Amino acid sequence: MKYRKLLLENVHIPGIDTFDVYRKNGGYRSVEKALKSMTPDEVVEEVKKSGLRGRGGAGFPTGMKWSFLAKPEGVPRHLVCNADESEPGTFKDRYLMEKNPHLLIEGMITSSFALGANLSFIYIRGEFMYVLHILEKAISEAYANGFLGKNILGSGFDLDLCVAPGGGAYICGEETALLESLEGKRGNPRMKPPFPAVKGLWGCPTVVNNVESIAAVVPIVNEGGDAYAQIGLGRSTGTKLISASGNLVRPGVYEIEMGVSVEEFIYGDDYCRGIANDKKLKACIPGGSSVPILPHYLVTKTAAGEDRLMTYESLSDGGFATGSMLGSGGFIVFDEDQCIVRNTWNFARFYAHESCGQCSPCREGTGWMEKVLHRLEHGHGNMRDITLLEEINKKIEGNTICPLGDAAAWPVAAAIRHFRDEFEWHVNEREQSQKRNYGLITQPSVAV
Amino acid sequence: MAHTDNEPVEFSSETMSKMKELIASYPEGKHKSALIRILHLVQTEKGWVSTPSMNKVAEILKIQPIEVYEVATFYTMFHLEPVGKYVFEVCHTGPCMLVGSDNIIEYIENKLNIKIGETTTDGLFTLKTAECLGGCGYGPLLQCKYKFHEHLTKERVDELIEKYRSGKYDQN
Ligand SMILES: Cc1cc2nc3c(=O)[nH]c(=O)nc-3n(C[C@H](O)[C@H](O)[C@H](O)COP(=O)(O)O)c2cc1C
Ligand code: SF4
Numbered sequence A: 001m002k003y004r005k006l007l008l009e010n011v012h013i014p015g016i017d018t019f020d021v022y023r024k025n026g027g028y029r030s031v032e033k034a035l036k037s038m039t040p041d042e043v044v045e046e047v048k049k050s051g052l053r054g055r056g057g058a059g060f061p062t063g064m065k066w067s068f069l070a071k072p073e074g075v076p077r078h079l080v081c082n083a084d085e086s087e088p089g090t091f092k093d094r095y096l097m098e099k100n101p102h103l104l105i106e107g108m109i110t111s112s113f114a115l116g117a118n119l120s121f122i123y124i125r126g127e128f129m130y131v132l133h134i135l136e137k138a139i140s141e142a143y144a145n146g147f148l149g150k151n152i153l154g155s156g157f158d159l160d161l162c163v164a165p166g167g168g169a170y171i172c173g174e175e176t177a178l179l180e181s182l183e184g185k186r187g188n189p190r191m192k193p194p195f196p197a198v199k200g201l202w203g204c205p206t207v208v209n210n211v212e213s214i215a216a217v218v219p220i221v222n223e224g225g226d227a228y229a230q231i232g233l234g235r236s237t238g239t240k241l242i243s244a245s246g247n248l249v250r251p252g253v254y255e256i257e258m259g260v261s262v263e264e265f266i267y268g269d270d271y272c273r274g275i276a277n278d279k280k281l282k283a284c285i286p287g288g289s290s291v292p293i294l295p296h297y298l299v300t301k302t303a304a305g306e307d308r309l310m311t312y313e314s315l316s317d318g319g320f321a322t323g324s325m326l327g328s329g330g331f332i333v334f335d336e337d338q339c340i341v342r343n344t345w346n347f348a349r350f351y352a353h354e355s356c357g358q359c360s361p362c363r364e365g366t367g368w369m370e371k372v373l374h375r376l377e378h379g380h381g382n383m384r385d386i387t388l389l390e391e392i393n394k395k396i397e398g399n400t401i402c403p404l405g406d407a408a409a410w411p412v413a414a415a416i417r418h419f420r421d422e423f424e425w426h427v428n429e430r431e432q433s434q435k436r437n438y439g440l441i442t443q444p445s446v447a448v
Numbered sequence B: 001m002a003h004t005d006n007e008p009v010e011f012s013s014e015t016m017s018k019m020k021e022l023i024a025s026y027p028e029g030k031h032k033s034a035l036i037r038i039l040h041l042v043q044t045e046k047g048w049v050s051t052p053s054m055n056k057v058a059e060i061l062k063i064q065p066i067e068v069y070e071v072a073t074f075y076t077m078f079h080l081e082p083v084g085k086y087v088f089e090v091c092h093t094g095p096c097m098l099v100g101s102d103n104i105i106e107y108i109e110n111k112l113n114i115k116i117g118e119t120t121t122d123g124l125f126t127l128k129t130a131e132c133l134g135g136c137g138y139g140p141l142l143q144c145k146y147k148f149h150e151h152l153t154k155e156r157v158d159e160l161i162e163k164y165r166s167g168k169y170d171q172n
C-alpha cells in the first residue's frame, strides 16, 4: 500500500489556504532555500534529477523543458502556469488550487527564480473565477509578507505574479493558444517552431507548465531531486494527482504514488472503492478524454497478462493496440450499462465544438465524425459509416497545427478497435440498440 | 430589441475602476491582455455582452472594436444575446453524462418549461448546455454566475430553482 503524499498532504488542515497557517506548516521553505542558498541553475538541476514529467498531459520532462529556455541578453523571460484544466475527466488542478493555493504560489516563485522570470502568470479557465479570487488573495498575502515583489527575502530577485482568466475554450489549454489568449486574442494555436521557449508570451522566451508540475517543484527543492526520484516507479517518479470520475463508488481527486496498481486504484478502500451500484466494469479511459479507451479486460491487466500499474509506462504498455496513456490523469470509469457508441459520439461532439477552426482537417473532420457518430448512435447508420470514421481519422492524424486533431481522432479509433461489435450492433439491430444497452463485450479468445 | 447598435453604454464607476486597475497591472503596451477579464466584468454588470458594450471596451482599451468582437465571439462564456437573469449552464460532456446529466437537463427543461437555449417568459432563467466544466467527479453539475452546483438530483434542482427565485443567491 502506498500512502506517500506530497501535494495534498496538508489540505485537511483548517486555514491552510491562509498565509500564516501555510507558513507555520512549513510553507515557503523552498523559496527560502532556493533564493538564499542556490543558484537558478542548481534549482533546474534538482528538477532534472527528480525525473519530474509534465503533469499537463504530454509527460515531457520538466527539467529538460526548463533547460531549453532561451536566455538572450536584455530580453525578459516568463513563466506561465497552465491552469486551464479543460480536458474532460480532469479536475485535479482546481482541487489543488482551491484547497492549497499557497503551494502553487510557492512553486511559481521558486520556479520563476530558476528560470530568471520576473513577471509570471497563472492562466486559469474563466469558469474557475472563484478559484481565481482564492489565488489573488493568496498572492496579495505573499506580497504582504515579502515573498513577491521587489528584492524577495533580500536576495535581489524581483517577481510579479498575475492571474488571468480565459473565457471558455478548451483549446486554450494548448500552450500556444494559451499564450495567444493571455495576450488578449482568440485562442488560435501557433505554428511551431518557434517554440514558446524561444518565442512565447509577447515574443519573449516562455515556459508553460501545468499547475501540478509547478506545485511538485516545492517538494523537489525542499527534499532534493534525488529524494523525489526515489518515490514512484522507474521513470514515473513522484506522486500524481488522479481525477477519478464516472461510475465509481467514490469519485474524486486522489494523490497516488506512481506504481499503485489500477486494480487497487479502482477497487481499493483508500481509493475509488469499486464500481457504483454493484455493477461491473465495462471500460476505462485512464488519462482524460484524449487518450484511448480500454475495454475491461485490458484495464487491470496488460495484454501480456501483467498487472496494469498507474505509471506512464504501464498504462501505455501495448501501444495504441492494447494500451492507453496516463495523460492528465483524468481517470474515467464506465459501468456495464454505458453505451460506448453514445460516449464516443459525446466526445466527438466535444472536439467538434472545441476545434478552433484554423486547419481544415480538424475543423471539417471533427464535425464530420460527430455527424457520423450521431447517426450511428441514433440507429440511422450503416456499416460503411464505421469504415468512414476510420478514414476520417487517418485524414486528421498528423495533418494539423496542434494536437487537438489527434486528440479527437485517436479516441474514436480506439473505441472502434475495441468495441467494433457494439458499433456493428447499432447498425444490425437498430431497434434493439435504441432500447437497450449492448452490455459487456467478451474478451477476444485470440491474443490481441 | 435591447441590443441596437447605437445605444450608448455606460459602466458603473466600480466596474470602470476595476478595469483601470487591470489595465495598469500589465506592462506598458500590453494592456490588451486585460481584454478577457474586462469582458467578464462587463457581463457581470450587464448580464450579457452587447455590441455597444464591446465598442465601449474597445474605446477604453484603445483598440479596434473588431479586436473585441473577435475575442468575445470566440469564447463560449460570453453571452452575445440577452439572457435571463440566471443562466443555468449544465455540463453534458462524457463523465457527467455517465452519471446522468441527460436526465437532469430533461428535468430542468420540463420544470422550467423551456428547451435548451431558451429563456423563461418571466425572464428569470435561461438554460444552456456546456462542455466539461472541470468538476467531472462531482457531476451532474451546472454553473450559474460562476457558482458551481454539483451532485445534482431532481430534489437539488427543485431546491436550487426555489433559491434563485427567492433571490437567496443574489447576495454573494
Ligand atoms: C488541446 C490541448 C489541450 C490541453 N489542455 C491542457 C490543460 O488544460 N492543462 C494543461 O496543463 N495542459 C494542457 N495541454 C498541454 C499543454 O499544451 C502543455 O503541454 C502543458 O501545459 C505543459 O505543461 P507540463 O509540461 O507541465 O505538462 C493541452 C494540450 C492540448 C493539445
Ligand atoms: S488542430 Fe484543430 S484546434 Fe488545433 S489549430 Fe488546427 S483547427 Fe485549431
Ligand code: FES
Pocket (backbone or CB within 6 Å): A088, A089, A090, B091, B092, B093, B094, B095, B096, B097, B131, B132, B133, B134, B135, B136, B137, B139, B141
Ligand atoms: S464532464 Fe462535466 S464537468 Fe467535466
